[in-house]
Amino acid sequence: xxxxxxxxxxxxxxxxxxxxxxxxxxxxxxxxxxxxxxxxxxxxxxxxxxxxxxxxxxxxxxxxxxxxxxxxxxxxxxxxxxxxxxxxxxxxxxxxxxxxxxxxxxxxxxxxxxxxxxxxxxxxxxxxxxxxxxxxxxxxxxxxxxxxxxxxxxxxxxxxxxxxxxxxxxxxxxxxxxxxxxxxxxxxxxxxxxxxxxxxxxxxxxxxxxxxxxxxxxxxxxxxx
Numbered sequence: 001x002x003x004x005x006x007x008x009x010x011x012x013x014x015x016x017x018x019x020x021x022x023x024x025x026x027x028x029x030x031x032x033x034x035x036x037x038x039x040x041x042x043x044x045x046x047x048x049x050x051x052x053x054x055x056x057x058x059x060x061x062x063x064x065x066x067x068x069x070x071x072x073x074x075x076x077x078x079x080x081x082x083x084x085x086x087x088x089x090x091x092x093x094x095x096x097x098x099x100x101x102x103x104x105x106x107x108x109x110x111x112x113x114x115x116x117x118x119x120x121x122x123x124x125x126x127x128x129x130x131x132x133x134x135x136x137x138x139x140x141x142x143x144x145x146x147x148x149x150x151x152x153x154x155x156x157x158x159x160x161x162x163x164x165x166x167x168x169x170x171x172x173x174x175x176x177x178x179x180x181x182x183x184x185x186x187x188x189x190x191x192x193x194x195x196x197x198x199x200x201x202x203x204x205x206x207x208x209x210x211x212x213x214x215x216x217x218x219x220x221x222x223x224x225x
Contacts, residue, residue: 023120
C-alpha cells in the first residue's frame with residue numbers, strides 16, 4: 001500500500017474516531033526505537049498463495065477448517081490462540097498488544113513472525129512487551145506515515161490490517177474464517193471498528209478485483225471508501 005493512497009482513508013479514520021495523528025506518530029517512533037528492520041522475504045510464502053485471514057469472532061472454531069486448508073494463515077490477535085487450540089498453526093500473528101501479548105511473545109520466541117502495531121494509546125504495551133519478544137521475528141507496523149523499520153501496509157483493526165498485509169505480500173486468494181461483523185457481544189466502539197473493517201475489506205476487494213465471501217449479502221449496505 002502506497003502511503004499516499006492510504007493517507008486520505010487514514011485521515012477519515014482519525015476524524016471519525018477523534019484520534020490524534022501526532023500520538024500515532026509518537027507511538028510509531030517509540031516502536032522504531034525498540035526494533036530492527038524485519039526481513040520481509042520471510043513472508044514470501046504468501047506470494048501466489050491462498051491465505052486465511054482469521055478473525056477472532058464467535059464463528060472461528062466452526063470455520064477452523066478454512067484456515068487448515070489454506071496455504072498460509074494470518075491470525076488477528078486472539079485468533080492465534082484459538083486456532084492453535086484446534087490444531088491449526090499460524091504463519092503470522094497481527095496484534096496491537098491489547099489481547100494475548102504473551103502469545104505474541106511466545107510465537108516470536110518460536111520463530112513465528114508477529115506484526116506488532118503501534119498507535120496513539122498503546123505505547124505502554126509496546127514498551128512493556130516488545131523488548132520481551134525475539135526481535136528478529138517482529139514486523140513493526142503503523143497506521144501513520146511509515147518511518148525507519150516501521151511499515152504501513154494499510155488497514156486499521158488487527159483483522160483488516162492482516163488482510164492488507166496478505167495483499168502486500170502477493171496473496172492470490174483471501175479467505176476469512178472467524179469474521180462476525182454483526183457480533184452482538186461487542187461494545188459500541190468495537191462495533192464502530194467492525195464497520196470500518198468491513199469498509200476497508202470492501203475497498204481492498206475492489207482494489208484486488210476479488211470478491212470476498214465474507215462480504216456476500218453485505219456490499220449494498222457498506223459505505224464505500
